[in-house]
Amino acid sequence: MTTLRRPEFLRHLLLIAMASVMFYPLAWMIGASFRDDSRINDSGLFPGADFTWDGYAEGWAGLGGVGFGQFILNSLLVSIACVVANVVACSVTAYAFARIEFRGRKVLFAVMIGTLLLPHHVILIPQYLMFREFGWVNTYLPFIVPKLLATDAFFIFLLVQFFRVLPRELDEAARIDGCGHFQIFWRILLPLATPALATTAIFTFIYSWNDFFTPLIYLTDTEMYTVPLALRGFIDANAESAFGALFAMSVLSLLPVLGIFIAFQRLLVNGIATTGLRG
Amino acid sequence: MASTTTSHRPAPSAPTDMPGRRRSGRRRDDVAGYLFLTPWLLGIVLIVGGPVLASLYLSFTDYSILGVPRLSGLDNYVRMLTDDPRFWTSLGVTLTYLFVSVPLVVVFALLLALVLDRGVRGLPLYRAVFYLPSLIGGSVAIAILWRSVFGGDGLFNAGLGLVGIDTDFSWIGTPDSALGTLIVLNVWQFGAPMLIFLAGLRQVPPELQEAARIDGAGAVRRFLSVTLPILSPIIFFNVLMSTVNAFQAFNTAYIVSNGTGGPANSTLFFTLYLYQRGFTNFEMGYASALGWALLLVAAGVTALLFLASRRFVFYGDR
Numbered sequence: 188m189t190t191l192r193r194p195e196f197l198r199h200l201l202l203i204a205m206a207s208v209m210f211y212p213l214a215w216m217i218g219a220s221f222r223d224d225s226r227i228n229d230s231g232l233f234p235g236a237d238f239t240w241d242g243y244a245e246g247w248a249g250l251g252g253v254g255f256g257q258f259i260l261n262s263l264l265v266s267i268a269c270v271v272a273n274v275v276a277c278s279v280t281a282y283a284f285a286r287i288e289f290r291g292r293k294v295l296f297a298v299m300i301g302t303l304l305l306p307h308h309v310i311l312i313p314q315y316l317m318f319r320e321f322g323w324v325n326t327y328l329p330f331i332v333p334k335l336l337a338t339d340a341f342f343i344f345l346l347v348q349f350f351r352v353l354p355r356e357l358d359e360a361a362r363i364d365g366c367g368h369f370q371i372f373w374r375i376l377l378p379l380a381t382p383a384l385a386t387t388a389i390f391t392f393i394y395s396w397n398d399f400f401t402p403l404i405y406l407t408d409t410e411m412y413t414v415p416l417a418l419r420g421f422i423d424a425n426a427e428s429a430f431g432a433l434f435a436m437s438v439l440s441l442l443p444v445l446g447i448f449i450a451f452q453r454l455l456v457n458g459i460a461t462t463g464l465r466g
Numbered sequence: 467m468a469s470t471t472t473s474h475r476p477a478p479s480a481p482t483d484m485p486g487r488r489r490s491g492r493r494r495d496d497v498a499g500y501l502f503l504t505p506w507l508l509g510i511v512l513i514v515g516g517p518v519l520a521s522l523y524l525s526f527t528d529y530s531i532l533g534v535p536r537l538s539g540l541d542n543y544v545r546m547l548t549d550d551p552r553f554w555t556s557l558g559v560t561l562t563y564l565f566v567s568v569p570l571v572v573v574f575a576l577l578l579a580l581v582l583d584r585g586v587r588g589l590p591l592y593r594a595v596f597y598l599p600s601l602i603g604g605s606v607a608i609a610i611l612w613r614s615v616f617g618g619d620g621l622f623n624a625g626l627g628l629v630g631i632d633t634d635f636s637w638i639g640t641p642d643s644a645l646g647t648l649i650v651l652n653v654w655q656f657g658a659p660m661l662i663f664l665a666g667l668r669q670v671p672p673e674l675q676e677a678a679r680i681d682g683a684g685a686v687r688r689f690l691s692v693t694l695p696i697l698s699p700i701i702f703f704n705v706l707m708s709t710v711n712a713f714q715a716f717n718t719a720y721i722v723s724n725g726t727g728g729p730a731n732s733t734l735f736f737t738l739y740l741y742q743r744g745f746t747n748f749e750m751g752y753a754s755a756l757g758w759a760l761l762l763v764a765a766g767v768t769a770l771l772f773l774a775s776r777r778f779v780f781y782g783d784r
Contacts, residue, residue: 230624280506289499313520336509368498415606437607
């Protein structure tokens, strides 16, 4: 063992050095969000004598008369609605693909996998025109309805993989007891799939919380803005002057994701490892 | 719905059923299957498939959002190929971004996975820490951070100052280096593929490594002849997924350049250019044609990857 010690030590040194370089900017931004605008570019981590809450106060006041709290509420509303829609739609779809022997399953499953590789921008324009026709511009329906219609193939795939390894005997036993597909799905498979459902819920929340493109295209009124769009608004409104507010609200926008990450990192790491989901 | 599909699967595997009951059980499965699939089928028709076809149609029209689409034949495609330098610029930016950052991300992820693989103490913590950037890297907040870090008086130059290089060069404001900063941001998010590699490395049988060691193979040789072939399907998967992601990159370029793709179009990702045509100029026909061009280029690159994978990817069961 003693001969292993030196390389082991060097390995930790290397890993810690890498992590430090990777995270210095993030730590720095947190420190800088407590600095006065004029000193914002100091490269130190801690604001020290420059410490001020001004950035947060200014940022919290929001944009165009709408407080930042409203943007957070909007983001929460959209993200939670997306989570519910996605979990329901993807689990129902995954059950069909994993557990029901219907005709055409293989072809449809291949189609579903194919949509994983489809660049989203191909369908952007017609989708926008359609939703606009429906009067959905400046509503949250363009965020939620596609989720309700199970267009998030990644999570269908994740749940299919999970359902597939649950023992078939469970279904058989339930069928003998007179259960139909819906009861098997609802009473037997769903409770067993809690980890996969939680993974789906958490990733959907994070993606929706970070989503910038959908609000950029569909949301026009400031009262409807989600957090990422509001941050973009800060850049436009303040140009180079109010970095403190911009940094403060950026840090605030990262907090929910960081909190979820700390609380559920095991689930997230396992979710990635088993399915190849990305951040 | 059921009647529209024609493929037949082999007879069900429950052999004790009487034929009559089997048939009715099958029909019940068909009904249940399509009932459960209803949301997905609606989605695939209305939200995905329909729009794919609609955008093909629109790509042959001249359509400013206020009027009605007027058929214009191949005009959009001719204009794209012969009379639109920004089309070529944006295609070049996206392909450069892809061909530089995908190999970097995959190699980085693999190296870190190898370093972490051999039972390092504190593995769960390292894993989590290196994975975190993948969760937040695409957010507007991090794009804002990047703007600042690579600005003239930003953190990056301060770091260079520490090693004796004093400069106030704005990496993000200079055409030659702006795309590079976005590539760095993409590489920063190597954690997700790293986790996939770590899971894959656990499938490398230790007996094989041991056998190679006994045969006198050194560490490098063992990596090249044992680990790499076994890992090759996972490398392929990571390359494929990183490529798909790179084609769709948008947020950071938009935030860093204020939506312009500047400086001097150096961060004009194809997606950003499509956005500008569609939602700044409202040229819905032309933007649809750009969408289809993206689909064709992405399909071409993906096809090349699959072709290459036949040569380089080793599947154990073959």
